Amino acid sequence: MKPAVSVNETTKSFGSFLKQSISELNKSQVASDVATEKLVKGEQIDLHQVMIASQxxxxxxQTAIEVRNKAVEAYQEMMRMQV
Structure with a gap:
């Protein structure tokens, strides 16, 4: 019986998901930096907006770090398995 999805398709799918997630992480970091910079320069921005963007x-x-840690842990566990 053939699998419904090939390994190559799964790898591409996971790769695109990972790329999209990292892009979203970068966007949130940049948004936080921009808001903080506006606040420091004295531009019109509410403090609570800066704090929300920062949080x-x-x-x-933190979520990305935890996901990475779990992925590394799972990889290490698979490497310890005896075949």
């Missing part, structure tokens, strides 16, 4: 970027980064 959003922080949470996104």
């Amino acid at each position: 959003k970027a922080s949470i996104t980064l």
Whole structure:
């Protein structure tokens, strides 16, 4: 019985998902930096908007780090398995 999705398609799908996720992470970091820079320059921006952007970027980064840690942990566990 052939699998419904090939390994190559799965790899491409995972790769595009990973690329999109990293792009979203970068966008949140840039948005936080821009908001902070506006606040420092004295431009018209509310402090709560800056704090929300900063917290959003922080949470996104922490989530990405935890996902990476779990992926590395799973890889290491598979490497320890005896075949």
